Amino acid sequence: MPTLTYRDALNQALRExxxxxxxxxxxxxxxxxxxGAYKVSRGLLEEFGxxxxxxxxxxxxxxxxVGVGAAMVGLRPVIEMMTFNFALLAVDQIVNSAAKMxxxxxxxxxxxxxxxxxxxxxxxxxxxxxQAFESWYAHIPGLKVVMPATPADxxxxxxxxxxxxxxxxxxxxxxxxNTKGEVPEGEYTIPLGVADIKREGTDVTIVCHSKTVAVALxxxxxxxxDGISAEVIDLRTIRPLDTRTVLESVARTHxxxxxxxxxxxxxxxxxxxxxxxREIFDALDAPVLRVTGAEVPMPxxxxxxxxxKADPAKVIAAVRQVLYVD
Amino acid sequence: MAGTATKPGRKTIxxxxxxxxxAWLRQMLLIRRFEEKAGEAYSLGKIxxxxxxxxxxxxxxxxxxxxxxxxxxxxxxxxxxxxALVRGITPRAVMAExxxxxxxxxxxxxxxxxxxxxxxxxxxxxxxxxxxxPLTTGMAFAIKYRGTDQVAICYFGEAAVNNGAFHEALxxxxxxxxxxxxxxxxxxxxxxxxxxRASAIYDISERACSYDMANEVVDGQDVLAVKAAMDRAVExxxxxxxxxxxxxxxxxxxxxxxxxxxxxxxxTKEEVEEQRKRDPIAVWSxxxxxxxxxxxxxxxxxxxxxxxxxEDAYRFAExxxxxxxxxxxxxxxxxxxx
Numbered sequence: 001m002p003t004l005t006y007r008d009a010l011n012q013a014l015r016e017x018x019x020x021x022x023x024x025x026x027x028x029x030x031x032x033x034x035x036g037a038y039k040v041s042r043g044l045l046e047e048f049g050x051x052x053x054x055x056x057x058x059x060x061x062x063x064x065x066v067g068v069g070a071a072m073v074g075l076r077p078v079i080e081m082m083t084f085n086f087a088l089l090a091v092d093q094i095v096n097s098a099a100k101m102x103x104x105x106x107x108x109x110x111x112x113x114x115x116x117x118x119x120x121x122x123x124x125x126x127x128x129x130x131q132a133f134e135s136w137y138a139h140i141p142g143l144k145v146v147m148p149a150t151p152a153d154x155x156x157x158x159x160x161x162x163x164x165x166x167x168x169x170x171x172x173x174x175x176x177x178n179t180k181g182e183v184p185e186g187e188y189t190i191p192l193g194v195a196d197i198k199r200e201g202t203d204v205t206i207v208c209h210s211k212t213v214a215v216a217l218x219x220x221x222x223x224x225x226d227g228i229s230a231e232v233i234d235l236r237t238i239r240p241l242d243t244r245t246v247l248e249s250v251a252r253t254h255x256x257x258x259x260x261x262x263x264x265x266x267x268x269x270x271x272x273x274x275x276x277x278r279e280i281f282d283a284l285d286a287p288v289l290r291v292t293g294a295e296v297p298m299p300x301x302x303x304x305x306x307x308x309k310a311d312p313a314k315v316i317a318a319v320r321q322v323l324y325v326d
Numbered sequence: 327m328a329g330t331a332t333k334p335g336r337k338t339i340x341x342x343x344x345x346x347x348x349a350w351l352r353q354m355l356l357i358r359r360f361e362e363k364a365g366e367a368y369s370l371g372k373i374x375x376x377x378x379x380x381x382x383x384x385x386x387x388x389x390x391x392x393x394x395x396x397x398x399x400x401x402x403x404x405x406x407x408x409x410a411l412v413r414g415i416t417p418r419a420v421m422a423e424x425x426x427x428x429x430x431x432x433x434x435x436x437x438x439x440x441x442x443x444x445x446x447x448x449x450x451x452x453x454x455x456x457x458x459x460p461l462t463t464g465m466a467f468a469i470k471y472r473g474t475d476q477v478a479i480c481y482f483g484e485a486a487v488n489n490g491a492f493h494e495a496l497x498x499x500x501x502x503x504x505x506x507x508x509x510x511x512x513x514x515x516x517x518x519x520x521x522x523r524a525s526a527i528y529d530i531s532e533r534a535c536s537y538d539m540a541n542e543v544v545d546g547q548d549v550l551a552v553k554a555a556m557d558r559a560v561e562x563x564x565x566x567x568x569x570x571x572x573x574x575x576x577x578x579x580x581x582x583x584x585x586x587x588x589x590x591x592x593x594t595k596e597e598v599e600e601q602r603k604r605d606p607i608a609v610w611s612x613x614x615x616x617x618x619x620x621x622x623x624x625x626x627x628x629x630x631x632x633x634x635x636x637e638d639a640y641r642f643a644e645x646x647x648x649x650x651x652x653x654x655x656x657x658x659x660x661x662x663x664x
Binding site for chain 2: 109
């Protein structure tokens with residue numbers, strides 16, 4: 001199986017889906033001539049032309065709305081947000097138009113659209129460029145929210161997202177674009193709404209997604225050295241949430257830590273914890289703990305930024321706490 | 327009111343034209359009587375939420391939609407009962423939607439602000455001021471993408487031109503040469519704020535100059551003038567693949583919504599009465615009578631027929647069933663294929 005970067009896996013998914021279906025087009029800032037701010041769309045303009053790889057002005061609300069309108073009459077737009085920080089300008093279109101059209105129209109008009117781009121923090125980009133917004137979108141009925149952590153998942157999930165008949169918020173990781181992994185060639189799709197056990201274990205379940213999968217895996221590795229066996233579940237899709245995989249795991253391990261990059265208050269983890277306590281309260285041997293970003297706008301200073309992020313040490317501390325080993 | 331009325335007094339009107347002109351009057355009367363009935367139903371508590379009436383602006387919907395083909399796309403703001411009726415959604419289906427009934431054109435799940443009929447290319451009333459303008463640009467983008475010759479049109483009030491969605495949508499339509507027509511129904515007030523208290527320039531049409539876009543100002547109380555201007559815009563979109571900003575100057579005879587009095591702090595009774603002298607229905611029926619297309623009695627008979635049609639719609643809506651409880655969760659997402 002070929003080894004690809006996360007970036008190239010996304011590129012391959014886009015290319016294959018555009019080859020497969022003429023209704024699919026890519027639109028956003030710098031997607032064409034510049035080849036993508038993060039080079040995800042490299043070579044696509046050359047292959048598909050300016051009709052299907054469309055550079056836009058810096059106007060997130062506007063081109064998100066263009067995507068919704070085009071989807072309403074039968075195209076399948078992939079709208080690239082240079083980052084999801086900028087997508088805040090497009091939230092009206094995503095929430096008021098895309099998410100509600102099918103319902104308001106009594107099923108007459110759907111919006112098969114993907115809004116994709118990187119979310120979360122990279123390195124020292126400061127407060128306005130370092131935010132994880134998945135819980136915002138996951139809150140909205142009518143939207144699906146997908147967040148791949150590996151190159152293979154990036155390809156398989158993006159292909160499924162493009163084929164999905166609903167608006168899909170597809171959040172990538174800026175720090176993941178250069179990561180490498182084996183990626184199946186050709187037709188390879190992963191159904192939305194299915195989590196993946198990234199590491200099997202018996203003592204504790206660590207639930208995570210996107211960039212925090214690497215954090216959790218690193219923590220699990222160090223915990224293994226201390227004789228603690230951690231299972232790592234990558235949610236992959238935030239909405240619909242694969243509660244079954246999470247519950248089956250926690251029912252076996254009896255202990256759980258939920259990790260995410262975003263803020264604690266009303267975060268994705270809160271939803272996971274709610275499900276666990278409601279469904280399998282009696283299986284728990286300890287309260288479920290959460291490791292999240294600190295409740296602050298992201299500071300620029302390198303040391304402060306590090307303190308604000310979820311990292312393996314924080315995950316290990318939480319795991320030891322739910323195991324009562326300290 | 328600016329603009330020139332079409333000169334009356336032409337003596338020979340060919341039968342096909344006369345037929346069309348009578349149909350326009352009937353459509354305008356239908357909107358008027360429908361809206362009056364909707365207002366009455368709202369006061370009786372049969373219609374909930376917000377209800378924005380179109381009374382005074384009838385010639386705009388009639389004159390513009392008269393230029394369209396059945397396969398063109400329409401989006402509108404939340405003041406869209408008139409356009410929906412003219413496009414061909416039945417009075418029964420619109421009234422039932424206002425009543426929130428299952429037989430409504432949006433299954434009772436949309437309401438007054440979200441009327442849809444995809445089979446007629448009527449792609450929604452939309453509730454966020456200006457938010458639907460980019461959708462029209464997207465539909466026009468899709469038309470160009472597929473290489474067909476439809477047009478996409480959008481209705482919005484003059485208050486929407488001050489927000490970003492309007493500028494972003496028009497810029498891209500001009501930049502990419504899209505077959506879109508942006509119809510600004512300038513009824514002078516964004517809720518209670520007069521145009522000159524919200525916009526740095528008075529002539530909305532001039533906004534188009536920022537995008538090197540064709541534009542026109544037209545008297546919205548004269549259906550023939552509206553139709554003529556719309557014909558030019560449609561030809562520009564269909565033949566030349568270029569967008570237009572059409573500023574239609576009209577006036578809302580009612581309050582912003584049913585919870586807003588006709589006159590009050592923001593406009594005087596005298597102003598409303600002055601504007602009512604150019605009631606688009608009176609202007610048009612007067613013209614038809616002067617031209618010998620209809621007699622006064624024929625106009626009255628037509629009006630009576632429309633009143634009965636609206637009464638029928640009202641009864642239908644009253645008797646129609648509420649959506650079933652299981653409708654609550656339907657159509658949040660597309661049905662799963664497998």
